[in-house]
Amino acid sequence: MFKIDELKFDERGLIPAVVVDSISKKVLTVAYMNKESLKISMEKELTCFYSRSRNELWLKGETSGNYQHIVSITADCDKDALVVVVEKDGPACHEGTDSCFTKEVFQSDTRHEFSLENLYEMLKDRKATMPEGSYTSYLFSKGVDKILKKVGEESTEVIIASKADDKPETIYEIADLTYHIMVLMTEMGISVEEVRKELASRHIIDHKVKQEKMT
Numbered sequence: 001m002f003k004i005d006e007l008k009f010d011e012r013g014l015i016p017a018v019v020v021d022s023i024s025k026k027v028l029t030v031a032y033m034n035k036e037s038l039k040i041s042m043e044k045e046l047t048c049f050y051s052r053s054r055n056e057l058w059l060k061g062e063t064s065g066n067y068q069h070i071v072s073i074t075a076d077c078d079k080d081a082l083v084v085v086v087e088k089d090g091p092a093c094h095e096g097t098d099s100c101f102t103k104e105v106f107q108s109d110t111r112h113e114f115s116l117e118n119l120y121e122m123l124k125d126r127k128a129t130m131p132e133g134s135y136t137s138y139l140f141s142k143g144v145d146k147i148l149k150k151v152g153e154e155s156t157e158v159i160i161a162s163k164a165d166d167k168p169e170t171i172y173e174i175a176d177l178t179y180h181i182m183v184l185m186t187e188m189g190i191s192v193e194e195v196r197k198e199l200a201s202r203h204i205i206d207h208k209v210k211q212e213k214m215t
Contacts, residue, residue, distance in 0.1 A: 004035055008080040014050060017082040019092065021099075022071045023196045024117065028092035029100040033082065038073075045070045047084060066090030116182070116192045123186040139183050147187055150180045 009015050014032040021028055031049040033041065037057050040048040047060040047068040061067030068086040075082055093100040126136040139147050154177040161169040185195070 002075075002079075004038055006079060007038075007075060007082075008078065009034065010080075012052075014052070015080060015082060017047075017049065017084050019047060019068065019084045019086055021092075022085045022087050023193055023200065026099050027101055028068075028086070028088065028098070038082075041070060041084070042073070047086060061089060064090065066092070068092070119179075120182060120186065120192050123182055127186055136183065139180075140187065144184070144187055147180065147184050151177070151184055154180050 007015055013034045015034075015038070017031050017033050019028045019031065020026065031047075032052060033048070034050045034057075037048040037050045040057070040059070044059075047070060049058055049060065050056075051058050067089045068084075069089070071085040071087060073082055073084050091098055093102070095102075123136060126134055127140050130137045130140065139150065154173060157173040158170060158177050161173045182192075185191070
């Protein structure tokens with residue numbers, strides 16, 4: 001780790017800070033820090049920025065309650081920009097959205113961004129609209145027992161493929177299983193973020209167990 005004095009602040013004494021959600025990996029906002037706000041951020045482990053419009057420090061969440069708890073702060077190779085990874089208590093944007101970045105400027109016709117969150121949103125839409133001819137709509141129409149049956153079947157397919165040491169087939173079956181598990185999550189109202197948080201809590205526990213075994 002290097003000292004704050006090694007960072008390159010601009011002529012106004014500011015450095016841009018890209019704030020990223022530790023769970024979803026979404027860019028939440030881009031703000032600015034000066035040395036004082038960076039020190040406060042590190043001491044409190046809460047994001048504190050410098051407002052260029054008001055010419056004053058502001059602790060994110062002080063009035064809204066939407067604090068951002070800092071996991072890590074990393075500088076780029078030129079030491080003139082920061083990435084701040086946080087766990088957030090609420091929306092990052094003053095408009096009440098999860099991220100400040102919601103205005104789509106361009107979308108490729110040939111390349112599409114895939115994420116579990118996007119798949120989950122698509123499944124929620126299918127459940128709400130129930131388009132005719134959709135396999136997903138069919139599963140929702142049959143209810144949780146049918147969905148659970150498919151989860152069981154796909155779990156078995158994963159076991160068979162992996163037991164045969166067939167990597168491509170195992171990947172295919174894991175994808176099928178993941179899809180049906182997410183259909184179940186949608187049916188039960190379980191979000192991707194809730195599962196991620198559970199996994200993250202287990203990672204911390206596992207890390208502690210490993211440490212204990214080493215001592």
